[in-house]
Amino acid sequence: MAFGPFLLLATLEGLLQAAVLTLTALGLSLVFGVMRVVNVAHGELYMLGAVVAWWVASMFSLHPAVGFFAALVISPLIVGAIAFASERLILKRLNYDPESTIVATIGMLYIIQQTVLLTYGPDARPVSAPFYYRIQLPWFGYSGYNLFVIAAAIVLLLAVWFVLSRTRLGLIMRATQFDREMAQAFGIPIERVYAFVFAAGAMLAAVAAVLIVPIRQAHYLMGLDPLLLSFIVVILGGLGSLRGTVIAALLIGLSDGIISVFFSPTLAKIISTLLVALVLVFKPEGLFGAKAR
Amino acid sequence: MRVIALHVGVLAALFLVQFVLPDYHHLALTRVMLLAIYAMGYNMLFGYTGLLSLGHAMFFAAGLYVAGMTAYYTDLGVPLAFLIGICCGAALSLVIGVIALRTTGVAFMIVTMMFGQVAYLTITYFTDYTRGEEGLTMPTSARSFDLLGLHVDLTNAVQRYNLALGLLALTLLVIFVVVRGPIGRVLIAIRENETRTLMLGFDTFRMKLGALVLSGTISAMAGAAYGLMFAYVGSTFATIQYSIEALLFTLLGGAGTVLGPLLGSILMFYMIDITSEYTQAYLLVTGVALVVLVLFFPKGILGTIRERWLPWLP
Numbered sequence: 001m002a003f004g005p006f007l008l009l010a011t012l013e014g015l016l017q018a019a020v021l022t023l024t025a026l027g028l029s030l031v032f033g034v035m036r037v038v039n040v041a042h043g044e045l046y047m048l049g050a051v052v053a054w055w056v057a058s059m060f061s062l063h064p065a066v067g068f069f070a071a072l073v074i075s076p077l078i079v080g081a082i083a084f085a086s087e088r089l090i091l092k093r094l095n096y097d098p099e100s101t102i103v104a105t106i107g108m109l110y111i112i113q114q115t116v117l118l119t120y121g122p123d124a125r126p127v128s129a130p131f132y133y134r135i136q137l138p139w140f141g142y143s144g145y146n147l148f149v150i151a152a153a154i155v156l157l158l159a160v161w162f163v164l165s166r167t168r169l170g171l172i173m174r175a176t177q178f179d180r181e182m183a184q185a186f187g188i189p190i191e192r193v194y195a196f197v198f199a200a201g202a203m204l205a206a207v208a209a210v211l212i213v214p215i216r217q218a219h220y221l222m223g224l225d226p227l228l229l230s231f232i233v234v235i236l237g238g239l240g241s242l243r244g245t246v247i248a249a250l251l252i253g254l255s256d257g258i259i260s261v262f263f264s265p266t267l268a269k270i271i272s273t274l275l276v277a278l279v280l281v282f283k284p285e286g287l288f289g290a291k292a293r
Numbered sequence: 294m295r296v297i298a299l300h301v302g303v304l305a306a307l308f309l310v311q312f313v314l315p316d317y318h319h320l321a322l323t324r325v326m327l328l329a330i331y332a333m334g335y336n337m338l339f340g341y342t343g344l345l346s347l348g349h350a351m352f353f354a355a356g357l358y359v360a361g362m363t364a365y366y367t368d369l370g371v372p373l374a375f376l377i378g379i380c381c382g383a384a385l386s387l388v389i390g391v392i393a394l395r396t397t398g399v400a401f402m403i404v405t406m407m408f409g410q411v412a413y414l415t416i417t418y419f420t421d422y423t424r425g426e427e428g429l430t431m432p433t434s435a436r437s438f439d440l441l442g443l444h445v446d447l448t449n450a451v452q453r454y455n456l457a458l459g460l461l462a463l464t465l466l467v468i469f470v471v472v473r474g475p476i477g478r479v480l481i482a483i484r485e486n487e488t489r490t491l492m493l494g495f496d497t498f499r500m501k502l503g504a505l506v507l508s509g510t511i512s513a514m515a516g517a518a519y520g521l522m523f524a525y526v527g528s529t530f531a532t533i534q535y536s537i538e539a540l541l542f543t544l545l546g547g548a549g550t551v552l553g554p555l556l557g558s559i560l561m562f563y564m565i566d567i568t569s570e571y572t573q574a575y576l577l578v579t580g581v582a583l584v585v586l587v588l589f590f591p592k593g594i595l596g597t598i599r600e601r602w603l604p605w606l607p
Contacts, residue, residue: 110580
């Protein structure tokens with residue numbers, strides 16, 4: 001294949017990765033921004049989304065599309081409910097202390113991951129895509145479903161943006177993020193906002209997982225990579241800045257494919273992790289984020 | 294006085310118990326003592342200075358790999374390999390400390406976790422030399438050495454046990470002297486309120502760096518001893534999970550207590566050991582333990598005992 005089409009293919013794959021990564025990282029960023037909680041279990045909530053999607057899809061024996069769209073609705077709801085419950089039962093009791101919540105979410109990581117291992121088992125299992133349609137380009141065929149994922153991610157992003165910036169709910173969330181105590185003084189039920197945000201962050205990860213699971217299979221260890229990548233994206237984009245998160249996810253998603261072509265994937269990971277750690281040390285507000293107040 | 298008696302008593306009990314233990318537990322306890330040294334190093338930073346690192350496995354792995362690879366590829370001998378491993382651990386912790394200590398709080402945890410991940414990936418990247426997950430097994434030439442006229446055979450379980458106990462006693466002594474002395478008081482002051490300590494005229498950055506280097510060096514020593522004694526180095530020792538294990542041992546036993554990490558290591562090791570006989574999902578215990586500890590016993594076992602009954606406990 002010539003260089004041009006090859007670059008096009010790499011870009012398409014990069015866009016797919018960026019689409020899923022944006023949704024996942026947005027969930028992490030939302031939780032950190034509003035609650036100041038670093039959710040180490042975020043990757044496992046993503047994994048749970050994929051596993052529940054497999055479970056839902058396998059119950060519908062009709063057309064694969066029925067199972068898929070059922071999973072797209074049910075899986076985020078279940079994952080959101082689990083996140084909601086764990087927020088009420090664990091994080092709230094810790095009073096959102098940064099150190100304790102990190103330790104607790106590490107614990108949640110193991111609990112979710114190992115419970116899935118016990119019930120779902122160590123195998124990777126596929127979910128069939130809702131439709132098969134190959135777009136025949138002059139140089140290569142490309143799966144139409146991949147483009148659907150990218151489009152769906154863009155629609156969801158716009159929806160999140162709309163909720164955050166144009167609705168009363170978004171105003172309440174932004175007020176809580178800006179100044180927790182002042183918001184409380186104005187009668188905003190902080191605790192309900194926190195529980196809602198934690199569930200919403202988990203649901204974003206679950207939706208991302210349901211979208212990707214027809215392309216990559218559901219497996220109990222699939223949560224680690226999205227977690228580390230989301231951390232990288234959220235740090236680069238500035239902790240708690242949504243616009244920065246989207247830009248950083250595009251950057252990471254696109255460059256990841258291209259860097260991996262020229263270097264070995266491990267070396268690419270070493271360099272990017274090291275760079276991100278240094279960004280956090282020397283420019284903690286991120287590359288695109290606003291200066292911390 | 295009773296403080297010294299308690300520590301000597303614990304060490305004496307560990308010495309005596311080797312005569313009654315069956316083979317399996319004899320070996321297990323040797324491992325646990327080395328892991329306890331690692332956790333004690335971790336406690337130096339987390340328990341006393343209040344810095345939560347999520348990448349301590351890199352110091353353990355630095356000692357493990359440098360000592361192990363020196364013994365594997367060169368013929369410098371075991372004692373020298375052990376020393377080189379410790380020195381490299383100290384150097385690494387100095388470099389990491391200078392960079393990572395510019396951050397505080399959540400950022401410090403994430404930065405250390407990322408450096409830990411970089412260390413792990415580096416080991417995997419140089420898989421030609423480190424053999425990655427499969428690891429290196431020490432040759433027979435590195436299984437025994439002569440030191441000061443003594444012949445030490447590392448395949449001998451009794452000698453291995455007492456060597457580990459000796460290292461544990463040494464670590465206990467160092468930590469005891471440091472935390473009971475003026476430096477320890479400053480470190481605890483930093484943990485409780487760093488700004489106030491700074492205002493009192495202490496160079497808090499230097500104190501934190503000192504604590505991190507001591508912590509990293511002790512962890513590296515544990516790693517070097519582990520690799521040389523059990524004749525195996527592998528990349529699993531560098532994963533995030535190993536960093537979390539040190540945190541868990543310390544939390545369970547009691548962060549900021551001298552004997553806590555030892556107690557935590559013994560209990561957790563056996564808890565995991567027993568569960569793994571029944572299920573492959575033994576890490577579930579780790580998760581549940583972390584959540585329960587942080588929710589109900591944030592001070593750990595010895596921390597709670599100290600608070601309720603024995604205020605003199607170090």
